[in-house]
Amino acid sequence: MIRFLQSGDTSLVIEFSTEMDRKIARQVLELFRRVERAGIAGIVETVPTFRSLMVHYDPTKATRRSLVPQLEALLEGLEVAEGSGRVWHLPACYEGELAPDLDDVAQRTSLTPDEVVAQHSAETYLVYMVGFLPGFPYMGDLPQHLQLPRREEPRLRVPMGSVAIATAMTGVYTFESPGGWHLIGRTPVRIFDLRRQPAALFEPGDEVCFVPISRAEFDAQERAAAAGTLTLRPLEAAP
């Protein structure tokens, strides 16, 4: 059941579910697109998440009372959105110091490190939402066998580019930051780069699969990325 929750006098939340699943995420995305197209006066910006759409509004231009019926109308006949149609092949090195938790993850999942890498890079992930850090993509669903709770002791400094897993999600740390996910690799690609337009590489509805690269390839691509000359382009999704 869809609920309208209130968060103060500048935001309301259209909650589709308290759980996470692909169908719900695609409904949220469809509503997000409809609200963007509708151009409702007083709406400042909208933020799609796993299971809800947050609508930020200006209370001097619109009120909860005026917005709710307009948003309800947009929920009529809401379908499950198609994806963005973009598929990304994201290079990642799963070796040595770039993968500090790989052995631990292998042990906990009763797999070999190579099997963890094979399973992680075999899947095509949906970008559910972007948050936590600028450009950080929450992607899923991780193969059941790789699903682990977050680390008990979060790290104070996770390096930029770290490819990480926790629960049913995989993600990429777009900046050095504290973090509690398991680090199984690193990508040289700058997922958020202000030198690029748009700065955030991925948006909700994109699909991503990881492509294992060697340490030597990583080092070469890392140098190019630092210089701003590493460009990643999406493939078109199969029809």
Add this chain to the structure above:
Amino acid sequence: MTPGLRVISPGMQTTIQDLGRIGYQRFGVPVSGALDTVALRAANALAGNSSDAAALEALYQGPVLEVLAESIRVAVVGIGAGLEIAGEPARRVPALRSVRLERGARVRVLVGSGALGAVLAVEGGIAIEPVLGSRATYVRAAIGGLDGRPLAAGDTLSVRQERAGDTADIMLATLDLPVAREVRVVLGPQDDYFTPEAIADFLGTTWRVSAQADRMGLRLEGPRLAHAKGYNIVSDGIAPGAIQVPGNGQPIVLLADRQTSGGYPKIATVASADLPALGRVLPGAEISFRAIDVETAEAARCALESELAALPSACIPVGAEIRPPDTARLLESNLVSGVVDAAADDW
């Protein structure tokens, strides 16, 4: 040479801020912007700027700046704030008025004792390129402002004009800058994740602001609030002023640099009209919460906005108030000794 202000000493945490970065939260980019938007808008009105011009937000201790232009007009706003212009004797200019500074002048931005910060606006605004539509600084991801970081000694802040405009200096006779004590909130969006006792405790407690307070949020200390359904939710969006309660049961009020989404239940959200006052709170302060409905909160914000919209027209020429100029200067000089701090040796 481009006209500007050279940073002699940067103060404790001085950043370039405006009204925030709108439209990029879906990419995970926080809004940022001034903690005290009332002070920002008043300072911009006094400097003759539009309300969203970029200004300096100085927290705890203000910077010392040197004028690298024929003249520059500035204005400071904050509780007990002011400007101290170096010289023999040093001259103090109180908050809430614009002042024209000549080339080579050295000024210290004074943050009032017992105040969190002050805002310094420059006529024409600080001339940096916007990043993602805003000049606000977000330090954690190095976005906006001066290379995404606080000011450092030796920086130069470019300004748009080689000389101050020919208009007279102006002042605001008064400006209400209360420090939050009783904060109005709208319960939710996840108040159903808490027991009725926890809601009662939340509203009935006088909370202490912990030392871990920053532009991202205020951590509060008090009784442990009990979650009814666990403390992990599937992440959803975060509104300005959202009050999240992690597993330790101690609330965190999320402010300008808040993350765009999060996975802790949010018991309540601060009425937006009360956010500027929360942006003036120092660690160790005590605050409490009072629940109001959303219509009341929306009306409070509209009332605040109409007061703020009237700020430019409330500015009057300096000297128009009934006070002989000589007495005024004497009063200003006498105030100097009381506010100069121990860092005065970096003149």
